[in-house]
Amino acid sequence: MKKITHLPIKKLPLQNSRLMNIVGVYAGFLFLLLISYIISPASRTLQDFINLLKQSSGLGMLSIGQTMIIITGGIDLCLGSIVTLVHVLTIGLMNGDPNRIIIVCLLGMAVGTAAGFFNGIGITKAHIAPFVMTLCTDFILRGLYMIYTKGQPKGVLAEQFRNLGRLRVLGLFPIGVLCWIVLSVFFIFILKKTIFGNRIHMIGANPVCSTLSGVKNEYTIILVYTIAGFIAALTSIVLTMDMSAASLNLGADYSMDSISATVVGGTLFAGGIGGIEGTIAGAMIIRLITSLLQKANIVNWAKLMIQSVLIFSVVAANSRRKST
Amino acid sequence: MTIAMNAAKAFLQELRHPRRHSAKIIWTVLALLLILIVIVIPEFIHPLNIANVLQQMVPLGLVAIGQTFVILGGGIDMSVGSQISLISLIASTLMTDSIPNILFIVLLCMSCGIICGALNGFILKVFPMPPLIATLCTGYFFQGIAFALHKTSGGYIPPLFKKVLTASWGIISVPFVFYLFVFLLAAFILYSTPFGRRVYALGGNADVLEKSGVSVASVKLVTYIISSLLCSIVGLYLAARLRSGSSHYGDEYTLLSITATVVGGTSMAGGLGGLSGTLAGTILISMLTNVLNNIAFRYNLQSSYYKDIITGILLITAMYFYRKRE
Numbered sequence: 001m002k003k004i005t006h007l008p009i010k011k012l013p014l015q016n017s018r019l020m021n022i023v024g025v026y027a028g029f030l031f032l033l034l035i036s037y038i039i040s041p042a043s044r045t046l047q048d049f050i051n052l053l054k055q056s057s058g059l060g061m062l063s064i065g066q067t068m069i070i071i072t073g074g075i076d077l078c079l080g081s082i083v084t085l086v087h088v089l090t091i092g093l094m095n096g097d098p099n100r101i102i103i104v105c106l107l108g109m110a111v112g113t114a115a116g117f118f119n120g121i122g123i124t125k126a127h128i129a130p131f132v133m134t135l136c137t138d139f140i141l142r143g144l145y146m147i148y149t150k151g152q153p154k155g156v157l158a159e160q161f162r163n164l165g166r167l168r169v170l171g172l173f174p175i176g177v178l179c180w181i182v183l184s185v186f187f188i189f190i191l192k193k194t195i196f197g198n199r200i201h202m203i204g205a206n207p208v209c210s211t212l213s214g215v216k217n218e219y220t221i222i223l224v225y226t227i228a229g230f231i232a233a234l235t236s237i238v239l240t241m242d243m244s245a246a247s248l249n250l251g252a253d254y255s256m257d258s259i260s261a262t263v264v265g266g267t268l269f270a271g272g273i274g275g276i277e278g279t280i281a282g283a284m285i286i287r288l289i290t291s292l293l294q295k296a297n298i299v300n301w302a303k304l305m306i307q308s309v310l311i312f313s314v315v316a317a318n319s320r321r322k323s324t
Numbered sequence: 325m326t327i328a329m330n331a332a333k334a335f336l337q338e339l340r341h342p343r344r345h346s347a348k349i350i351w352t353v354l355a356l357l358l359i360l361i362v363i364v365i366p367e368f369i370h371p372l373n374i375a376n377v378l379q380q381m382v383p384l385g386l387v388a389i390g391q392t393f394v395i396l397g398g399g400i401d402m403s404v405g406s407q408i409s410l411i412s413l414i415a416s417t418l419m420t421d422s423i424p425n426i427l428f429i430v431l432l433c434m435s436c437g438i439i440c441g442a443l444n445g446f447i448l449k450v451f452p453m454p455p456l457i458a459t460l461c462t463g464y465f466f467q468g469i470a471f472a473l474h475k476t477s478g479g480y481i482p483p484l485f486k487k488v489l490t491a492s493w494g495i496i497s498v499p500f501v502f503y504l505f506v507f508l509l510a511a512f513i514l515y516s517t518p519f520g521r522r523v524y525a526l527g528g529n530a531d532v533l534e535k536s537g538v539s540v541a542s543v544k545l546v547t548y549i550i551s552s553l554l555c556s557i558v559g560l561y562l563a564a565r566l567r568s569g570s571s572h573y574g575d576e577y578t579l580l581s582i583t584a585t586v587v588g589g590t591s592m593a594g595g596l597g598g599l600s601g602t603l604a605g606t607i608l609i610s611m612l613t614n615v616l617n618n619i620a621f622r623y624n625l626q627s628s629y630y631k632d633i634i635t636g637i638l639l640i641t642a643m644y645f646y647r648k649r650e
Contacts (some may be wrong), residue, residue, distance in 0.1 A: 319452045
């Protein structure tokens with residue numbers, strides 16, 4: 001009898017393609033950057049690139065939470081509302097008083113974290129599908145900030161707080177970009193090198209398997225949504241530094257944008273595969289597209305259509321790849 | 325006497341363990357709530373107010389019927405809101421005073437609705453992706469087209485069109501009669517035709533349906549087309565009622581229609597539930613909205629903000645209540 005020494009298993013394309021995927025995303029980003037440089041020669045400066053980083057920083061930070069959620073197989077539709085709620089609360093409660101800066105920021109973060117925790121509890125304890133739960137939270141938060149502001153946000157920022165927004169680290173980087181870099185590095189480390197990161201991937205790939213191997217899925221999922229809520233609140237505070245007045249539309253696009261950035265960055269909607277290193281490029285791609293459309297002055301409608309086609313084609317391509 | 329006792333006991337048991345179709349529960353809740361509301365706000369049962377509630381529930385009711393078909397088939401349609409906005413804008417942009425033009429535009433809008441639904445179904449047929457993502461994407465796409473047509477609101481709707489669509493005699497009004505007609509037709513389709521049984525089978529176990537020789541994709545396609553067709557009718561009705569089109573008319577209907585369906589006992593996983601629950605869910609939401617408006621008017625509050633919160637809490641509560649059902 002012939003001894004079987006080598007099982008004829010073909011390597012799935014997916015197993016090798018994670019690196020290619022990230023290379024592809026960054027190549028796409030460089031290609032778009034090249035196009036924007038060709039279109040407007042005036043933007044070929046370091047200052048302009050840092051501007052792009054600054055514009056992407058809010059979305060990039062927010063997408064870190066979204067990426068972790070999508071890796072667990074969920075989705076979060078309420079991040080944008082958390083951003084707006086924390087934003088109007090921060091400006092409204094601070095009202096120009098420099099003594100309140102720290103307490104108001106802490107309160108804002110507590111609110112965001114609580115919203116994320118609420119999502120996590122609903123999804124795990126009440127077994128509500130993530131998108132229904134977060135859609136409900138989205139409406140509840142929207143109602144809350146509309147009631148708080150009565151449709152007209154008020155308040156002013158303390159001058160010291162706004163100075164923080166004008167600060168340039170090393171004379172170049174705004175504080176938002178610094179936050180983005182620190183958070184990204186920290187959470188890439190968490191996802192790649194810690195047990196918690198492994199659990200996140202495992203729950204997304206196969207929740208039954210992870211339960212059987214002793215992972216408490218519920219705690220991990222609650223923690224992931226709570227972290228996402230916390231990051232959303234932090235993002236909101238960083239974004240608020242640059243605002244002169246409160247706006248109810250600050251977070252309007254962020255839920256959709258963060259999903260786009262995550263998916264474009266190579267994270268699978270089905271869960272289990274993906275990472276923040278791709279999402280960074282995804283966020284910059286989305287912001288670059290937005291700024292290109294702004295130059296053409298068709299941003300309000302074309303952005304939605306392009307984004308939906310982009311998400312759709314990436315998901316379609318991925319689903320095809322997974323099924324082969 | 326003992327029979328009544330036993331029946332009551334069995335009913336209570338079913339309330340505690342809702343295993344299958346649980347429309348009974350929602351109708352009970354609705355009745356209890358109605359009694360409570362009538363005690364607290366006696367003017368709620370004034371005929372004028374009842375007529376108002378019945379007329380207000382029509383758009384939500386129509387969308388929820390379509391959503392029920394889709395959810396029963398194991399899918400979800402997140403694009404209903406954008407479709408309503410889009411159709412209202414198409415209607416208000418193209419309509420003029422002449423009657424043939426009005427009829428033509430109505431037909432055009434309904435075919436646009438059918439195309440939107442066919443797009444949803446077609447995408448799901450060709451690409452193996454979750455319906456949530458597909459309809460979310462098409463929803464944003466339709467919203468983009470709506471923004472391209474008009475940034476906020478505008479257009480022109482002839483007075484005649486409004487007069488016909490919103491005519492009412494006491495409690496009976498054209499939209500409500502139309503809603504009843506659509507509801508009965510949908511109930512007939514769902515409960516007495518082979519297609520209806522296929523919708524249930526699609527949500528229950530699509531593999532078995534495929535093995536028994538039915539094209540799963542085409543059943544799915546038809547459920548999405550039904551949903552979109554009803555959305556286009558709602559878009560036309562809203563445009564007529566407010567005599568303009570807007571890219572924000574449909575915003576709330578996505579969550580509201582899902583809420584009406586799920587509160588009515590239709591399972592998100594598909595294959596379980598029915599239209600009578602959805603009717604109860606629709607009445608519940610319209611009733612709460614009406615009461616909320618009443619309270620808000622008394623205390624000089626903005627009711628739409630509170631409505632968002634209450635809808636969200638209602639849906640979470642319903643999902644929590646139905647969590648044990650398989």
